[in-house]
Amino acid sequence: MKRRYEWRRFDWTEPEAIEAHLSRMAARGWQLERIGSLLWRYAAAPPQECTYAVAYSCGDTSVYDGTPTESQLEYRDYCEAAGWRFVAGLACLQVFRADRQDAAPLETDEAVKLASVGRTLRRNFLPAQVFLLAFLLLLAALLVPQLLCRPYEFLRSHTSLLLLLLFPLMLLESVTALLHVWLWYWKSKRSVAAGGRCARLSRRFRRGRQAALVAALLLLLLAMAADFCTGDPGIRAEIAYILLKIVLVLALAWELLPLLRRLGWDRGAVGSVYWGAVVVLAVVLVVISPDTSERNRVTRAALPLSMEDLGWAAEGTEPYARLSYSRSPLLSFLEGLDWDDGWLRYRVYRSPWPYLLSCTASALHRGLGWVEITGDPAWRGGRVWRLPGVADPTYCAAYPGVVLYIDYGLPPTPAQIGMTLDALLP
Amino acid sequence: MAREKYQTLTEQMFYILLCLRRPCCGTDIMEQVRRGTGGRVVIGPGTLYTLLDAFCRDGWIEEVRVEGRKRTYRITDLGQARLHRERERLGQLLADYAAWTGGEDG
Numbered sequence: 001m002k003r004r005y006e007w008r009r010f011d012w013t014e015p016e017a018i019e020a021h022l023s024r025m026a027a028r029g030w031q032l033e034r035i036g037s038l039l040w041r042y043a044a045a046p047p048q049e050c051t052y053a054v055a056y057s058c059g060d061t062s063v064y065d066g067t068p069t070e071s072q073l074e075y076r077d078y079c080e081a082a083g084w085r086f087v088a089g090l091a092c093l094q095v096f097r098a099d100r101q102d103a104a105p106l107e108t109d110e111a112v113k114l115a116s117v118g119r120t121l122r123r124n125f126l127p128a129q130v131f132l133l134a135f136l137l138l139l140a141a142l143l144v145p146q147l148l149c150r151p152y153e154f155l156r157s158h159t160s161l162l163l164l165l166l167f168p169l170m171l172l173e174s175v176t177a178l179l180h181v182w183l184w185y186w187k188s189k190r191s192v193a194a195g196g197r198c199a200r201l202s203r204r205f206r207r208g209r210q211a212a213l214v215a216a217l218l219l220l221l222l223a224m225a226a227d228f229c230t231g232d233p234g235i236r237a238e239i240a241y242i243l244l245k246i247v248l249v250l251a252l253a254w255e256l257l258p259l260l261r262r263l264g265w266d267r268g269a270v271g272s273v274y275w276g277a278v279v280v281l282a283v284v285l286v287v288i289s290p291d292t293s294e295r296n297r298v299t300r301a302a303l304p305l306s307m308e309d310l311g312w313a314a315e316g317t318e319p320y321a322r323l324s325y326s327r328s329p330l331l332s333f334l335e336g337l338d339w340d341d342g343w344l345r346y347r348v349y350r351s352p353w354p355y356l357l358s359c360t361a362s363a364l365h366r367g368l369g370w371v372e373i374t375g376d377p378a379w380r381g382g383r384v385w386r387l388p389g390v391a392d393p394t395y396c397a398a399y400p401g402v403v404l405y406i407d408y409g410l411p412p413t414p415a416q417i418g419m420t421l422d423a424l425l426p
Numbered sequence: 427m428a429r430e431k432y433q434t435l436t437e438q439m440f441y442i443l444l445c446l447r448r449p450c451c452g453t454d455i456m457e458q459v460r461r462g463t464g465g466r467v468v469i470g471p472g473t474l475y476t477l478l479d480a481f482c483r484d485g486w487i488e489e490v491r492v493e494g495r496k497r498t499y500r501i502t503d504l505g506q507a508r509l510h511r512e513r514e515r516l517g518q519l520l521a522d523y524a525a526w527t528g529g530e531d532g
Contacts, residue, residue: 073495074495074497077453077496078456078472078475081456084471104456104468108470108473109473113472116472116476
């Protein structure tokens with residue numbers, strides 16, 4: 001049988017919109033067959049005019065229960081007696097289709113309907129939404145200090161930059177979703193108390209929210225593609241790993257719960273296995289992060305500046321050289337490492353935005369007692385700081401458009417500093 | 427659903443309680459109300475289910491028989507008192523109307 005899937009596009013607060021949409025689909029030859037958490041399945045059928053009704057009957061239902069509960073079956077019996085045939089359901093949400101022209105509406109008392117939807121919102125929507133908001137706020141609390149301390153880490157690639165933009169957007173979406181529901185409930189309560197109907201909010205607001213999220217996700221994919229095209233093998237591996245994570249999370253969200261429900265286990269077992277799998281996957285994704293730095297291994301000759309260039313290369317040892325680079329509209333980044341008996345490690349940040357470079361330089365030489373040595377003629381007029389008291393001299397130097405961070409394995413001579421600047425400055 | 431705070435019953439609540447003076451199940455209630463009111467009052471299955479559940483919780487009605495999924499309910503003394511109070515309220519409204527209009531509207 002021909003089938004099609006559709007992304008769930010409706011809120012809990014708009015049963016009328018769901019009913020109208022299902023009727024339109026039936027008129028086009030698609031009958032609703034199954035409701036999933038994210039995807040709704042339709043089966044091809046001869047086009048016909050159908051009246052649908054959406055009901056929220058919580059009772060003792062659970063998303064972990066594959067089989068309908070006694071109270072749901074009893075509810076369906078009532079609906080059947082009134083001329084409504086059960087079509088599909090997910091937890092509290094149940095969809096019916098009218099078998100008779102004279103079938104009475106499922107809900108004939110707006111106050112009862114409001115109480116029923118309100119109960120569903122409290123049991124299903126609010127806990128998940130509040131949990132998501134709390135999670136996002138926790139992430140914000142962790143992210144903002146890092147952003148202030150190491151802004152260059154977030155600004156140096158398209159992906160990290162867009163992730164940074166996506167985060168407040170998700171936060172905004174979560175808050176506005178809560179506000180939207182609260183507004184609907186408040187308006188409905190007032191309307192019902194005055195003898196009217198439950199509120200119907202404009203769908204433009206929700207559509208706008210969804211469009212913004214979809215646009216942001218598309219931009220993120222574009223950013224990933226842009227980073228992928230920079231050619232840095234380490235970034236390519238990281239992007240592949242991020243995509244794998246997304247696929248795993250989506251597969252878990254879409255498929256595992258329906259699969260477990262179909263096994264016919266009791267809801268406790270389904271819930272335990274599902275959340276066990278979520279925790280295991282989260283730990284696996286966070287803890288097991290493959291080391292992609294090996295992919296950036298290059299020959300010494302590929303480095304813009306090597307120990308050989310500075311006359312420090314040891315004879316007869318196998319050098320280890322690594323080069324990585326990334327770029328965003330705000331900041332570009334290059335990191336080189338050359339290592340045999342000693343080492344040379346440097347990072348170069350470039351940006352057309354002086355303020356960002358200034359923030360980057362400040363963040364790089366913050367703490368640990370960095371000493372400013374600006375005026376040393378070897379550094380050709382740049383603002384320079386040195387990290388004192390360490391065996392390997394480490395410098396941070398700021399020039400118009402560029403910030404360097406260099407860790408020399410040995411004390412450099414003025415000539416070697418000159419060679420460094422020749423190689424790394426534009 | 428505690429309607430007590432509204433002090434009044436909706437028509438649907440009123441007719442459900444009225445039906446349950448004799449034991450009957452949900453589907454019978456829908457039919458009885460529709461027939462008894464000549465189709466003027468219709469109780470949707472969703473509304474009926476929610477109200478029966480709420481009345482049971484509030485002790486206005488009780489389950490007297492369960493056959494499979496078919497549950498038969500009957501009004502309790504508390505429900506009967508509530509129904510009686512509503513009848514008095516409606517009677518008072520009619521009396522007030524008659525007194526205030528002097529029976530002009532017939």
